[in-house]
Amino acid sequence: MKVSIALGGIALAASLATTAQADKLDDIIASGTLRCAVVLDFPPMGSRDASNNPIGFDVDYCSDLAAALGVKPEVVETTFPERIPALMSGSVDVAVASTSDTLERAKTVGFSIPYYAFENAVVASEKSGITDADGMKGKVVGATAGTYEAIWLEEQVKSWGAGEFRPYQNQADVFLALSQGQLDATVSTMEVAQANVKTGNFPGIQIVDKAPMVPDYVALITLREEYGLINFMDLFVNQQVRTGRYAELYKKWVGEGEPASLTIPGVYR
């Protein structure tokens, strides 16, 4: 009886899901508000200031996108794993949440062109004696569950055939485990690694190397079938770079220096 009700509920949800086909781009403009999922424990992309207001690169990027659409921005805080349920349940319109554009995920959600690219760093505990990326081989390594670098690192551990991979739930736990010596090393974005080493909250850790991986290109996401909105977001990202706003935001949140190139030589898109 209970099982049949549950199955009926799932079937009902599935049938509702296939009938809804309004264009999100029109809906957003009509509603006057753009609701963005942003991850706020991921400085400098998203965090909160002293008076608890959301700040960061992604927050500003959401505001810019809303301005381009002529609507008000509304930041909805999510964790990395909650981005997709938030999108699917319709509680947000887009996610401006440093989402890595993997092919596997593109089977489920719709990606814009990349709007940012991260370099990843190998951060090791001083006790581990790891001095470069190769030194991680066979050690206990970990990263924040659900991130691009976590997926990469887990693959590495599988290919070594030795060592252990541990996916912690958030950035703070990863660095706590590293600082306690429970982890020998982690891979995280250069921005996050530098920020965490600098705070001094986690003694005994140091950045030892760049991670030998393809840069982590991140994109805006929305529902897979919303081509109108995806097209708008593609052009928007292009305009952000063209007008110099991308470099301006980089300088504001990340620091001096050139922001990463968002184009791949030798290929379209």
Place this chain on the structure above:
Amino acid sequence: MFNYSFRWNQAFASLPQMLEGAWVTIQIALLSMAIGITIAILLTVFRRSGNKLLSGVASTWVEVARNTPALFQIYMVHFGLGGFGIHLSPYLSLLIGIAFNNAGYLAENFRGALKAIPETQTRAARSLGMSQGQAFTNVVMPQMLRISFLPITNQMVWAILMTSLGAVVAMNTDLFGVTKALTDRTFRTFEYFAIAAVIFYVITKVITVSARLLAARLFRY
């Protein structure tokens, strides 16, 4: 508006991995129950011993285990002990955390069961020449375990469900850990979680139904 197209094939293809995870979940639950029951019996003996120190230890254990979230207990086993240089693997952290919780709850179950056993039985056993210890292990304890058999199976169900908290200590080989890793990779959250929920449901249902049948067979008067 719930806007989502269900695609099950990818999720069903991962079923063998998830079932392996389910096996780890069952292992942890069984081990944590074995440890939990043993400790709970000890705690019960401690509380009856009349020794202030021992009964203090037992009461503190029960109070902490029952009045703080299991999530906190598991987190503290991993990161709390980690702060003192005691590094436990995610598997052990989860196992110890759940066993700690089990022991606290079961000790209270045993206390309730003891209330149902008349004091006169102990006295009768003593008058037959049994020592205090013999009277407890031969007369009182078997009845205590019988009376609390169904509460024990409840705790077993709870232990199965508690394994999903292992995610906070980076556990990734149990049912929930495997499911989470798959959703992180594919973003097919609803499909994987629905399948995991069904597996959890089946495991716990099998436990409760078989416990009830077992009880009906074992405890006929």
